[in-house]
Amino acid sequence: MLLEVKHIEKSFEDGVPVIQQASFEVQENEIFALLGPSGCGKTTTLRMIAGFEHADHGEIYLEGELLSSSKVHKAPQKRGIGFVFQDYALFPHMTALDNVAFGLTKLPKFKRKVFAEEVLCRTGMGDHKHKSPAELSGGQQQRVALARAIAPEPKLVLLDEPFSNLDAMLRESTRKEVRSILKKAGMSAVLVTHDQEEALSFADRIAVMNEGRIEQIGLPEEVYYQPKTKFVAQFLGRTNLFEGDVDNCDTIQTKLGCIKLNRSANGRVTCSIRPEHLTIETPNGSSNGYSRGIIIAREFKGHDITYHVECAGERYIIHTDNRIVFEKNDEVVVKPLEAAVVLDNLN
Secondary structure (H helix, E strand, O other): OOEEEEEEEEEOOOOOEEEEEEEEEEOOOOEEEEEOOOOOOHHHHHHHHHOOOOOOEEEEEEOOEEEEOOOOEOOHHHOOEEEEOOOOOOOOOOOHHHHHHOOOOOOOHHHHHHHHHHHHHHOOOHHHOOOOHHHOOHHHHHHHHHHHHHOOOOOEEEEEOOOOOOOHHHHHHHHHHHHHHHHHHOOEEEEEEOOHHHHHHHOOEEEEEEOOEEEEEEOHHHHHHOOOEHHHHHHOOOOEEEEEEEEEEEEEEEOOEEEEEEEEEEEEEEEEEOHHHEEEEOOOOOOOOOOEEEEEEEEEOOOEEEEEEEEOOEEEEEEEEOOOOOOOOOEEEEEEOOOEEEEEOOO
């Protein structure tokens, strides 16, 4: 493995914990995301990896070398880690080329700008090498910042909310470009973001953080479709939650009817089912045990439609494709397409 973070903890001066027993690993050539709401501790975790903050407890290793512990703290500039700041932190009085060349202190002076230009070309910024940051768009500044971070050929690149200052369309295209650049360079990266779509589309694996704790680590599909906690289920997108009593079986009786579970359970459980894992149909003579409901609202989104349906006093969210068309106040039958996910009762 490339990076290993083991049981790190960090508290504010007043003793309020910021990070609590956070542990994860980053493999070679992997893009790893720390995803969570503002204030959950993800940027503090990133800054401890970089060496800008000291961990109170725990250890951080890079390629097996101890970078941080209660007794060891290697200086940031000696860690071999690149950092892309949220505001890019480019030197305003320097050109793009000079910004990238600035950190190439291990190269002879006459080689620095040559190599810097090569890196700018790899990030698609070769034609803008003589421009100052003020002459570049937000997306262009972002790529110059990335070029500056990867030019010294660090072992790891850290990205702190790097796309948050871009508009929606530019954010998506820049995200694709940056991911492609990192993959072509064979570099590992840790991304910090509060944007679920960004984490799901950009990262190879995701760690979901909540109040200083990592609640789940997995592939994007795993954390989205198989959330382990109520927080993960709700933070990764819209979901339908319900509770019920289960007696050592893999089904649960709900107001929608009997729904299959993704695993056997016992006792009182909380379950999650994504809106796209439900569908609605016109009632007929037999509803096969599924409840009827009334559409109380609909949201047409072009490629799909979101329905809000009330069944037996409970409200459910259902995503369908645009060929399943109903109107407000229509009576429908709600049916599950997939099993509901049993959540761990951590919250």
